[in-house]
Amino acid sequence: MKTWWKNSVIYQIYPRSFADSNGDGIGDLNGITEHLDYLEKLGIDVIWLSPVYQSPNDDNGYDISDYQEIMRDFGTMEDFDRMLAEAHKRGIRIVMDLVVNHTSDEHKWFVESRKSTDNPYRDYYIWRDAKNGKEPNNWGASFGGSAWEYDDTTDMYYLHCFSRKQPDLNWDNPMVRQEVFDMMTWWCDKGIDGFRMDVISMISKKPGLPDVQAPEGAYGDCCSAVCNGPHVHEYLQEMNRKVLSRYDIMTVGEAAGVTRQEALKYASLDGKELNMVFQFEHTGITAGEYGKWTDKKVPLIPLKKILNSWQTELEGKAWNSLYWDNHDQPRAVSRFGNDDPAYRELSAKMLAVCLHMMKGTPYIYQGEELGMTNAGFERISDYRDIESLNAYRDYVESGRLDADTMLRYLKEISRDNARTPMQWNDRENAGFTTGTPWIAVNANYPVINAEKALKDSDSIFHFYRKLIALRKQYELIVEGRFQPILEDDEKIYAYERILGNEKLTVACNFTKDTVTCGVFTDVTGEELISNYTEHREGILQPYEARVLLTVH
Ligand code: TEU
Numbered sequence: 001m002k003t004w005w006k007n008s009v010i011y012q013i014y015p016r017s018f019a020d021s022n023g024d025g026i027g028d029l030n031g032i033t034e035h036l037d038y039l040e041k042l043g044i045d046v047i048w049l050s051p052v053y054q055s056p057n058d059d060n061g062y063d064i065s066d067y068q069e070i071m072r073d074f075g076t077m078e079d080f081d082r083m084l085a086e087a088h089k090r091g092i093r094i095v096m097d098l099v100v101n102h103t104s105d106e107h108k109w110f111v112e113s114r115k116s117t118d119n120p121y122r123d124y125y126i127w128r129d130a131k132n133g134k135e136p137n138n139w140g141a142s143f144g145g146s147a148w149e150y151d152d153t154t155d156m157y158y159l160h161c162f163s164r165k166q167p168d169l170n171w172d173n174p175m176v177r178q179e180v181f182d183m184m185t186w187w188c189d190k191g192i193d194g195f196r197m198d199v200i201s202m203i204s205k206k207p208g209l210p211d212v213q214a215p216e217g218a219y220g221d222c223c224s225a226v227c228n229g230p231h232v233h234e235y236l237q238e239m240n241r242k243v244l245s246r247y248d249i250m251t252v253g254e255a256a257g258v259t260r261q262e263a264l265k266y267a268s269l270d271g272k273e274l275n276m277v278f279q280f281e282h283t284g285i286t287a288g289e290y291g292k293w294t295d296k297k298v299p300l301i302p303l304k305k306i307l308n309s310w311q312t313e314l315e316g317k318a319w320n321s322l323y324w325d326n327h328d329q330p331r332a333v334s335r336f337g338n339d340d341p342a343y344r345e346l347s348a349k350m351l352a353v354c355l356h357m358m359k360g361t362p363y364i365y366q367g368e369e370l371g372m373t374n375a376g377f378e379r380i381s382d383y384r385d386i387e388s389l390n391a392y393r394d395y396v397e398s399g400r401l402d403a404d405t406m407l408r409y410l411k412e413i414s415r416d417n418a419r420t421p422m423q424w425n426d427r428e429n430a431g432f433t434t435g436t437p438w439i440a441v442n443a444n445y446p447v448i449n450a451e452k453a454l455k456d457s458d459s460i461f462h463f464y465r466k467l468i469a470l471r472k473q474y475e476l477i478v479e480g481r482f483q484p485i486l487e488d489d490e491k492i493y494a495y496e497r498i499l500g501n502e503k504l505t506v507a508c509n510f511t512k513d514t515v516t517c518g519v520f521t522d523v524t525g526e527e528l529i530s531n532y533t534e535h536r537e538g539i540l541q542p543y544e545a546r547v548l549l550t551v552h
């Protein structure tokens, strides 16, 4: 079994915000093709492409109406084929985003399914009668309201864990599984290199669809009834037998609600299911009374405990993905680092060292290599994401939060933060489009942009290039055992990587304070990388990160 995905670095492109080639203000496939040289220079191996399939864009492409057509906003299938060929010419693989927990309500399967209770497609989706004149259970949808939508054509409700335009597929129906496997085979035969599988942990719902814990009269988080369900591993093993095992591809499952124990199955090194999963423990640390909505900063000790547990508990049994952000998360340097201009570059480089020296496959989200920051939007009219707009409506109109507080929370943690246009240069709209961008460009683009970074040998971009090159050079970085150190230190994230007689010592100061740190004292070795050129014995300077290789 090929394992090129173990020493690859993956770059996520959110196509709507990457590069617009035709002036309509929306990123597109030709825009990606025009920037493949930039990605080749960065040195990444694989692109994870967020959905580009036909979609009404209720959830920006995560609501698919035709899995084998390209969304008109993004171009044509010929544009896709050209991008794939140009990427492969540069040794870059393309992993597609597979969204099969649900389709769009405009997908032909659902159009048929809702027509009548005896339609051949009826059981492609999850339909239930009302219970006591209300929704079949108390599940809440991720974007607000009930997870059930009443459909008067057949006087029944259908399940949608996300928006009402994203009906959940019924994976217990073998015909649904076969349709999905056939579509996946069609894409693999086109020569793509794998799949990122959207909320794949949710495809097997608990039988009977029982109510979940929730205050009286309120909707509850349905994850306890839909995540890691009774047949999820059976279905993924079937997918592996019928599709995945037949191609030299990589797979990563976005596994909402996944635990380390469950990950030992999903991402087992035995290759029976997927290669790796995205977990959400470290990005969910600050969740509280208002769900994800907060302006709390991430405390380092809990962050270290979670990431260290994933490193040590999967060791030798399963494979980790490594990420700070993606199209659903705020910008890494704003959330985990410090986007104050005095510290932005230092802390972005520190975060890169901390993540890329760990064991697993690292993911870079578009713009993270530039140290792009949260958007800083001040008005609800700046926001575009269904999750942000629905949450603002639900929390503010219900009086649970006042508008200023909700705007402060959105500014800190909304998904829009990651979706502002890629900043290519200091010219109009940061070179993203010659038209009107679908979402505002971050005002700091004159300072933070690719053109400037490419010219500055000390930029975050060139720092990422060095990190990526190190992963290619040292088997120790890919295979070395992870060993936490300084676990109780509230300001330093430090660990070792050990393989044979080689050892990496990694230490990252997560604060703007100068802190004492003895891990490098009396250690003679080769410095692989650091965001400082001068060091001071026994201390770490603000946001200092350092990696020392020693041989015993
Ligand atoms: O995300 C699933 C998911 O868990 C997100 O809703 C995440 O929990 C939330 O955004 C964090 O606040 C996937 C896709 O990545 C996301 O873009 C889609 O909106 C969602 O599934 C539905 O397809």
Ligand code: CA
Pocket: 019, 020, 021, 022, 023, 024, 025, 026, 027, 028, 073
């Ligand atoms: Ca365009």
